[in-house]
Amino acid sequence: MDAPLAIRARGITKCFGDVVALDGIDLDVTPGQIHGLVGPNGAGKTTLLGLLLGLAAADSGRLEILGTPVARALAAPEGVAGFVDGPGLYPSLTARQNLAALAALRGEGVGATGIDDVLAQVGLTDVADDRASGFSLGMRQRLGLAAALLTKPRLLVLDEPSNGLDPAGKKHVHTVLSRLAADGTSVVLSSHRMDDLEALCSEVTILATGRVVFSGPLSKLAAENRELDYRVRTSDPQGARQLAVDVDGVHVDEAGTRDAEVLVVRALVPALDDFVARLVTAGIAVRELAPVVSPLEAAFLALTDQQEAVR
Amino acid sequence: MTATVAAEPVAGVRRVSVSRGYRFELVKLVSQWRIRLLVLACWIAPALFVAGVSQQSTLPVDTLFGRWMHATGWAGPLVTLGFAGSWALPLLTSVVAGDVFAAEDRLGTWRHLLVAVRSPRRIFAAKALSSLTVILLLVAGLACSSAVGGVLAVGNQPLVGLDGHLLTPGDAAVRTLLAWVCVLAPTLALAAIGLLGSVALGRSPMGLLLPALVALAMQLAQMLPLPVAVRLALPGYAFIAWNGLFTSPAQLGPLLIGIVVSLVWAVTATALAYLLFVRRDFSNLTDDGSGRRAITVGALPLAALLGVTVGFVAVATPATGSGIEQDKVQRSVATAFAHLYRMQTAQLNRPDVTEAQLRATAACNKGGGKLTPEGPGNDWRCVVSWHLPDVEAAGTAIYQLDVTPDGRFVADGDGPKEVNGYFLVRTPVGDAPNPLWQFDGNVELLHTTKG
Numbered sequence: 001m002d003a004p005l006a007i008r009a010r011g012i013t014k015c016f017g018d019v020v021a022l023d024g025i026d027l028d029v030t031p032g033q034i035h036g037l038v039g040p041n042g043a044g045k046t047t048l049l050g051l052l053l054g055l056a057a058a059d060s061g062r063l064e065i066l067g068t069p070v071a072r073a074l075a076a077p078e079g080v081a082g083f084v085d086g087p088g089l090y091p092s093l094t095a096r097q098n099l100a101a102l103a104a105l106r107g108e109g110v111g112a113t114g115i116d117d118v119l120a121q122v123g124l125t126d127v128a129d130d131r132a133s134g135f136s137l138g139m140r141q142r143l144g145l146a147a148a149l150l151t152k153p154r155l156l157v158l159d160e161p162s163n164g165l166d167p168a169g170k171k172h173v174h175t176v177l178s179r180l181a182a183d184g185t186s187v188v189l190s191s192h193r194m195d196d197l198e199a200l201c202s203e204v205t206i207l208a209t210g211r212v213v214f215s216g217p218l219s220k221l222a223a224e225n226r227e228l229d230y231r232v233r234t235s236d237p238q239g240a241r242q243l244a245v246d247v248d249g250v251h252v253d254e255a256g257t258r259d260a261e262v263l264v265v266r267a268l269v270p271a272l273d274d275f276v277a278r279l280v281t282a283g284i285a286v287r288e289l290a291p292v293v294s295p296l297e298a299a300f301l302a303l304t305d306q307q308e309a310v311r
Numbered sequence: 312m313t314a315t316v317a318a319e320p321v322a323g324v325r326r327v328s329v330s331r332g333y334r335f336e337l338v339k340l341v342s343q344w345r346i347r348l349l350v351l352a353c354w355i356a357p358a359l360f361v362a363g364v365s366q367q368s369t370l371p372v373d374t375l376f377g378r379w380m381h382a383t384g385w386a387g388p389l390v391t392l393g394f395a396g397s398w399a400l401p402l403l404t405s406v407v408a409g410d411v412f413a414a415e416d417r418l419g420t421w422r423h424l425l426v427a428v429r430s431p432r433r434i435f436a437a438k439a440l441s442s443l444t445v446i447l448l449l450v451a452g453l454a455c456s457s458a459v460g461g462v463l464a465v466g467n468q469p470l471v472g473l474d475g476h477l478l479t480p481g482d483a484a485v486r487t488l489l490a491w492v493c494v495l496a497p498t499l500a501l502a503a504i505g506l507l508g509s510v511a512l513g514r515s516p517m518g519l520l521l522p523a524l525v526a527l528a529m530q531l532a533q534m535l536p537l538p539v540a541v542r543l544a545l546p547g548y549a550f551i552a553w554n555g556l557f558t559s560p561a562q563l564g565p566l567l568i569g570i571v572v573s574l575v576w577a578v579t580a581t582a583l584a585y586l587l588f589v590r591r592d593f594s595n596l597t598d599d600g601s602g603r604r605a606i607t608v609g610a611l612p613l614a615a616l617l618g619v620t621v622g623f624v625a626v627a628t629p630a631t632g633s634g635i636e637q638d639k640v641q642r643s644v645a646t647a648f649a650h651l652y653r654m655q656t657a658q659l660n661r662p663d664v665t666e667a668q669l670r671a672t673a674a675c676n677k678g679g680g681k682l683t684p685e686g687p688g689n690d691w692r693c694v695v696s697w698h699l700p701d702v703e704a705a706g707t708a709i710y711q712l713d714v715t716p717d718g719r720f721v722a723d724g725d726g727p728k729e730v731n732g733y734f735l736v737r738t739p740v741g742d743a744p745n746p747l748w749q750f751d752g753n754v755e756l757l758h759t760t761k762g
Contacts, residue, residue, distance in 0.1 A: 016592075050422070050593075053422070053425075053426050054425070054426065054429060055422050055426065055593050056592070076426060076429060080426075081426070082426070083422065083426070084422055085419060087423065088418070088419065088420035088421070088422060088423020088424060089418075089423075090339055090342065090418065090420065091418065092339070092342040092343050092344070093338070093339070093342050097338075097342070101335055101338045101339070102335075102427060104331065104334060104335065104338075105327055105331050105332065105334075105335040105427055105428070106327060106331075106427060107327070107328075107331060144423075147423075
C-alpha cells in the first residue's frame with residue numbers, strides 16, 4: 001500500500017459570491033516534496049493555500065490532508081503549519097516573545113532551547129529580543145517561518161515566503177525548507193520568484209483563473225513547453241549568427257538584444273543542441289548560454305496567456 | 312460532492328483550549344503600551360486625584376458626594392465612581408473591548424491566529440474573557456485607588472448619605488464597594504457593545520468608539536425628560552442608580568432593574584458579536600467583517616431589545632411620566648432636612664433631637680405655584696417645617712431645588728440665615744460647613760420604597 005499523500009485534492013471548487021476562485025482543482029503532493037504554486041494575481045493561489053490551512057472550506061470537492069479528510073469546519077489537521085498573506089506577528093512583542101506565546105498557545109513543549117533553535121535556523125538569533133514592530137518584511141517572513149517550525153509540521157504551507165528577503169535571508173529560508181523536505185516534511189509554497197521555485201521545487205502547479213493549467217515536475221514543464229529564447233555569447237558573434245540561420249528549428253531574434261556580442265535565438269531544446277554542436281565544430285567558443293527567461297517563467301507566461309501582453 | 316464534504320467529521324484536529332487562548336490574548340493585551348499605561352493610571356491616578364482634591368478649599372460640589380470630600384475619605388471613591396460612570400468606564404471599555412477583535416484586522420493576524428487556534432469559537436471566548444479581565448482590573452484599580460487615597464488623605468469617617476442620614480465608616484465602606492460592584496453590570500454592557508463594534512465594524516475606528524458613543528448617547532438621553540420606563544430600560548442606568556444605595560432604606564428597585572437591564576444587554580450584545588464572528592469569512596481578504604449586514608445584524612436586535620425592555624419595565628413597574636412628583640419631592644426634601652438638622656444640632660452642641668421628634672415636612676411647588684408640580688426643573692421651591700420638643704411654634708426654612716430628569720436634586724438654602732442661609736455655622740470649636748446650607752438628594756423615580 002502506498003504511503004498517504006500529504007495533499008490529495010480532487011475537484012476542489014470555491015466561490016466568493018459570483019466569483020469562482022477555484023474551479024475543480026486537483027492537486028497531489030507527496031511526503032517530502034517541495035511543491036510550488038504559481039499563477040498570476042487572482043489565480044486562486046492564496047485561496048487554495050487558505051483551504052490547506054483550514055481557513056476556509058471548499059464549496060465542493062474532496063480534500064485530504066496528511067491522510068485526513070478535511071471537513072467543512074474551519075480547522076487544519078494536526079501537523080499543518082504555515083501562513084498566507086504574510087506571517088501573523090504581534091509588533092508589541094519581541095521575536096522571542098512572539099514564538100514563546102505561540103508555543104504556549106499550542107501547548108508545544110519546546111522551551112527556551114527550542115525557540116532559540118528555530119530562531120537560529122532562520123538567522124534571527126541576533127534580533128531575538130527586539131520587538132517585531134521594528135522588523136523588515138524579510139525578517140518578518142523569517143520569523144513567520146520560525147513560528148511554523150515550532151510546531152514541527154508534516155505539511156508546511158507558505159504564501160510568498162521569499163518576499164523581502166535579502167540574499168542571506170533567502171539562503172536561510174532555502175536551507176531550512178530543503179532540510180525539512182529531506183526529513184519528510186512536505187512544503188507547498190507560492191511565489192512570483194521563479195528562480196526560487198526552480199531552486200527549491202521538484203514539482204509545480206500553475207494556476208490561471210482558478211484552474212490548474214499545469215501540474216508536474218519542472219523537467220516535464222520544460223519538455224512540454226514551446227520554443228524558448230536563449231542568450232548565446234560566443235567568440236565569433238557574426239559566425240554564430242550565420243550558423244544559427246542555417247540550423248533548422250533555430251530562429252535568430254534580431255531585436256532580442258542590443259549587445260553586439262550576444263545573439264538571441266529561439267529554439268526547442270533539440271534544435272539548440274544541434275546549434276551548439278555546430279558552433280563547436282566550427283571552432284566558435286561558447287562563452288555563455290542561458291535562457292532569456294527561465295523555463296518555468298516562460299511556461300508560466302505561455303500557459304497563463306500573458307506572454308503576448310508582456311511582449 | 313458538496314454533501315460529502317460537509318458530512319465528514321473533523322478528524323485529526325487538535326484545537327487549542329480556551330484557557331491557553333485566554334493566556335495568549337492576555338499576553339498580547341498586556342504587551343500593549345496603552346493597556347499598561349491605563350492599568351498604571353487606574354491604580355495610581357484616582358488616589359492622587361482624591362487626595363489632592365480633598366486638600367483643596369474648593370470641592371467638586373456639582374458631583375455627587377463631592378461636597379463631603381473634606382469630611383470623609385469615603386466620598387472620594389464615590390466622586391470617582393460618578394466620574395467613571397460618565398467618562399472613564401466608557402472610554403476604558405472602548406480601548407480594551409472595542410479594539411480586541413479590530414486589532415487583529417489592523418495587524419493582519421487573523422489567519423495566523425486561526426491556523427494556531429483552529430477554532431473561531433475558542434478565539435472569541437478567549438478574547439472576550441481576556442478583555443473582561445483587563446476591564447475588571449482597571450475598574451478594581453479605580454475603586455481601590457480612590458478609596459485608599461480618600462481614607463489616607465481624609466480619614467475613615469462617617470459618610471452623609473443621599474437622604475442626609477449618617478453612615479458609619481464600616482457601612483460607608485460596604486456600600487461604596489457595593490456601588491462599584493453594581494456598576495460592573497453597565498460596564499459589562501458597554502464592554503459587550505465594544506466587542507460587537509469590534510467584530511462588526513472591523514478596521515473602522517467607529518468600532519473602537521462605539522462604547523464611548525453609546526455611553527454618551529445614554530448620558531444625553533438621561534438629561535432629557537424621558538418617561539421613567541425608557542430611562543430605566545437604558546443599559547447605562549445603573550451608572551446612576553447606585554445612588555440609591557446611599558439612602559435609608561436603600562432604593563433597590565431602580566438599581567436592580569438597571570442591573571438586570573445591563574446584564575441582558577451584555578448577554579445579547581455578546582451573543583450577537585459571537586454570531587457575527589463565527590460566520591465571518593476569513594478566507595476573503597477584503598472582508599474585515601464590516602458591512603451593511605454586520606451592522607444590521609448587530610444594530611437591529613439591540614434596537615429591538617431596547618423596545619422590549621422599555622415595554623417590560625413599563626408593564627412590570629408602576630412607573631409613569633417622569634417619575635418626579637410633588638409628594639415624592641416633598642418627602643425626599645423633608646427626610647434629608649431632618650437628618651441634616653440633627654447633624655447641625657450636634658455641630659452646634661445643642662440637645663439632640665430625633666427625626667421623629669422633628670416631624671419635618673416640606674411643601675413644594677414649581678414655577679412659583681403656576682406650574683404643575685411634577686417633572687424636572689430648577690424652579691422647584693420648598694418650604695420645610697419642623698418642630699422642636701417643648702416648642703410650640705414650628706420652624707420653617709426655604710429651599711430652591713434644581714431637580715434633574717434622573718431624579719437627583721440640589722437643595723439650596725434660602726433662609727433663614729441661622730438655619731440654612733449661610734454656608735458656615737459657628738460651632739464651639741470654630742466655623743464648620745453648614746450641612747443645611749446646600750445638600751444633595753434624590754427622588755426615587757419608582758414607587759418602591761418609602762423614605
